Amino acid sequence: MLAKLRSGAAWRQLIFESHLERTCLLVLLSQPGVADIWDQPPQITYRNQTGKRKAHTFDFLVTLDGGNRIAIAVKPGELVERNGFDREFALIRAQTAKQFADHALLVTDSSFSAAEVRNAELLHMFRQVEDAEADEAVQQVLRGMNCEMSLGQVVAATGLQGRAFRAGFKTIFDGVVFTDLSRSITESSMFSLLEAQ
Numbered sequence: 001m002l003a004k005l006r007s008g009a010a011w012r013q014l015i016f017e018s019h020l021e022r023t024c025l026l027v028l029l030s031q032p033g034v035a036d037i038w039d040q041p042p043q044i045t046y047r048n049q050t051g052k053r054k055a056h057t058f059d060f061l062v063t064l065d066g067g068n069r070i071a072i073a074v075k076p077g078e079l080v081e082r083n084g085f086d087r088e089f090a091l092i093r094a095q096t097a098k099q100f101a102d103h104a105l106l107v108t109d110s111s112f113s114a115a116e117v118r119n120a121e122l123l124h125m126f127r128q129v130e131d132a133e134a135d136e137a138v139q140q141v142l143r144g145m146n147c148e149m150s151l152g153q154v155v156a157a158t159g160l161q162g163r164a165f166r167a168g169f170k171t172i173f174d175g176v177v178f179t180d181l182s183r184s185i186t187e188s189s190m191f192s193l194l195e196a197q
Contacts, residue, residue, distance in 0.1 A: 003029055007036035015039045021059055021074045024107050026120040028062060032175055036063040046095040048088065056092050061101060071101035077108035115184045123173055126166040134163035138171060145193060152187030
């Protein structure tokens with residue numbers, strides 16, 4: 001997957017090994033505090049329940065704006081239950097050196113809602129289209145906004161249709177406006193300015 005992270009100016013390739021890892025990656029890319037993502041970082045070693053030394057490779061190492069790092073393991077929930085990986089992961093988390101990561105997180109398919117995944121998919125697609133004219137037209141409407149408006153109203157005010165929908169959608173994740181992210185973002189999604197929150 002190609003992505004542009006705030007830690008670098010250029011688009012770069014991020015590797016995933018399963019559909020669930022791709023979903024996790026998309027959701028991570030949609031989070032405002034994520035500055036960098038290292039896919040398939042170096043192995044760490046830990047001792048399992050019997051004391052045997054084992055190796056573990058996290059799927060992603062995420063660096064947040066403040067510098068904190070989160071090591072993320074992605075596993076299907078069914079496999080976690082069947083193999084008791086949550087118990088193994090508790091050992092991995094406890095033994096992960098702070099020099100490697102500040103926190104370790106186990107992500108399963110139940111970690112994301114359908115709306116969160118859909119919004120992340122659309123955001124990733126929309127970020128690949130640069131359209132300064134539509135961005136500026138949406139910003140101009142938002143600057144004049146003095147009450148809640150739907151994304152559809154913002155789009156209509158610009159006259160740029162789908163181009164403005166993409167630009168308006170991105171403003172949510174750029175921290176310009178607030179909307180309910182527990183639902184799929186559509187033209188009926190209501191926008192309010194962040195300072196009104």
